[in-house]
Amino acid sequence: MQKLRYESPSIQKMNAGLMNKYGTRTEYEAVKHIDGVPVKSMIEQYGSPVFVISERTIRRTYQSAVRAFKTRYPKVQFAWSYKTNYINAICKIFHQEGSWGEVVSGFEYRKALGNGVPGNKIIFNGPEKTDEELVLAINNDSLIHIDHFEEMYQLIDLADKLKKKPRVAIRVNMDTGVYPMWDRFGFNYENGQAWTAMNKIVASGKLQLTGLHCHIGTFMLSTEAYAVAVRKLGDLAWNAKTQLNTVLQYLDLGGGLPTANNLRGAYMPSADMIPSVDEFAEAITNALYNIGFNTDELPLLILESGRALIDDAGYLLGTVLANKRLSDGRKATIMDFGVNILFTAFWYEHKMSPAQDFTHHTEDMVLYGPLCMNIDMVRSSINMPLLNRGDHVVVHKVGAYNMTQWMQFIQMRPNVVLIDESGNTHLIRQAETLEYIEQMEILPDYLKEINL
Numbered sequence: 001m002q003k004l005r006y007e008s009p010s011i012q013k014m015n016a017g018l019m020n021k022y023g024t025r026t027e028y029e030a031v032k033h034i035d036g037v038p039v040k041s042m043i044e045q046y047g048s049p050v051f052v053i054s055e056r057t058i059r060r061t062y063q064s065a066v067r068a069f070k071t072r073y074p075k076v077q078f079a080w081s082y083k084t085n086y087i088n089a090i091c092k093i094f095h096q097e098g099s100w101g102e103v104v105s106g107f108e109y110r111k112a113l114g115n116g117v118p119g120n121k122i123i124f125n126g127p128e129k130t131d132e133e134l135v136l137a138i139n140n141d142s143l144i145h146i147d148h149f150e151e152m153y154q155l156i157d158l159a160d161k162l163k164k165k166p167r168v169a170i171r172v173n174m175d176t177g178v179y180p181m182w183d184r185f186g187f188n189y190e191n192g193q194a195w196t197a198m199n200k201i202v203a204s205g206k207l208q209l210t211g212l213h214c215h216i217g218t219f220m221l222s223t224e225a226y227a228v229a230v231r232k233l234g235d236l237a238w239n240a241k242t243q244l245n246t247v248l249q250y251l252d253l254g255g256g257l258p259t260a261n262n263l264r265g266a267y268m269p270s271a272d273m274i275p276s277v278d279e280f281a282e283a284i285t286n287a288l289y290n291i292g293f294n295t296d297e298l299p300l301l302i303l304e305s306g307r308a309l310i311d312d313a314g315y316l317l318g319t320v321l322a323n324k325r326l327s328d329g330r331k332a333t334i335m336d337f338g339v340n341i342l343f344t345a346f347w348y349e350h351k352m353s354p355a356q357d358f359t360h361h362t363e364d365m366v367l368y369g370p371l372c373m374n375i376d377m378v379r380s381s382i383n384m385p386l387l388n389r390g391d392h393v394v395v396h397k398v399g400a401y402n403m404t405q406w407m408q409f410i411q412m413r414p415n416v417v418l419i420d421e422s423g424n425t426h427l428i429r430q431a432e433t434l435e436y437i438e439q440m441e442i443l444p445d446y447l448k449e450i451n452l
């Protein structure tokens with residue numbers, strides 16, 4: 001083993017923080033490989049920073065989530081939430097596993113079609129759907145989830161013109177005991193709007209009311225909230241059967257299952273706090289059986305889980321640029337990745353590991369990104385072994401939302417690499433180039449010459 005570098009001692013101010021009987025847990029081990037592939041070689045080949053995704057972890061996570069629900073309930077269908085990560089290679093893995101597509105815009109809808117998802121296996125959510133997009137979805141027999149009355153009238157009008165009877169559901173929002181309520185999407189249950197919308201749909205004779213949808217929040221910690229959601233959707237479904245003569249084919253419970261990422265400022269590590277997928281499945285399926293349907297009328301359970309299926313599979317590899325002392329004495333380490341590509345740093349205290357051997361001297365430090373912008377902070381306080389310029393770090397559980405919400409701000413977006421199940425790496429999204437960015441720009445003729 002190579003001799004470790006000498007680290008000069010430092011004096012630390014005692015910090016009398018809040019009492020916490022759980023203590024803080026910091027486990028550091030060098031992470032030199034991901035699925036058997038050396039971190040160093042990936043950085044050499046694909047540059048730094050670079051996102052790396054484990055296909056093995058995606059498939060295992062997906063299969064175990066499906067198992068949790070299918071062993072408890074006979075009719076289960078997952079639909080991959082495109083906005084969570086819509087790089088085609090990632091979507092295709094989910095579609096190979098049998099997942100439908102769940103999209104929230106016309107752009108995502110066309111991406112799902114492009115990935116070969118049959119129209120009747122695309123769920124079209126979201127508050128904005130143009131006439132053109134709805135016509136496409138109607139002609140493809142997709143499941144259209146209505147967000148507001150205006151959209152309902154728009155659909156009735158289009159269906160009438162096309163002489164087709166599209167399959168629709170309404171998105172329902174409700175009080176599940178978790179606040180703030182996501183009541184800006186869909187029709188409210190408690191004030192009767194959801195029931196009114198269902199009546200109008202059936203009475204119009206132009207649309208087939210096929211299901212009900214909700215997505216009660218994200219990173220939900222309460223299994224009971226899902227049980228409440230099933231009971232409320234179940235109540236509407238029961239009334240549809242008994243009062244509207246309409247047996248609904250599915251209840252779509254949306255996404256929202258949490259991951260083991262630590263929430264910023266949380267008291268306990270998430271791993272000790274979040275219920276397992278099995279516990280969510282137990283709460284949801286028990287409530288489904290209690291709606292009162294006969295076995296042959298049980299609705300299909302659709303799940304649109306996003307982050308819980310992809311977070312663990314994603315890593316961000318990066319490199320230390322510099323160290324400095326802040327005026328208050330804290331150590332600051334500057335990395336080559338910032339909130340431009342690690343959007344979830346606003347929500348999570350991401351676990352970071354050194355990618356090489358390190359000295360066991362640790363120190364509290366702030367981790368900054370490379371942006372010339374004050375909010376570019378990746379971790380506001382982390383106790384880490386000392387890192388030196390050129391050292392690599394691995395950021396864990398970054399598969400969800402970062403590769404869709406990333407910004408092309410100051411820096412361009414980096415390569416994304418997939419490690420397949422045999423340990424081969426594949427570039428699945430190229431790092432952006434100046435030419436790529438400028439392709440979209442148009443320079444008026446009179447600005448072509450400058451005078452310097």
Ligand SMILES: *Cc1c(COP(=O)(O)O)cnc(C)c1O
Nearest residue numbers: 081215218255256304305306307
């Ligand atoms: C974002 C979204 C999802 C996925 O949510 P997660 O919290 O990542 O599981 C599912 N359904 C809808 C309608 C969404 O907007």
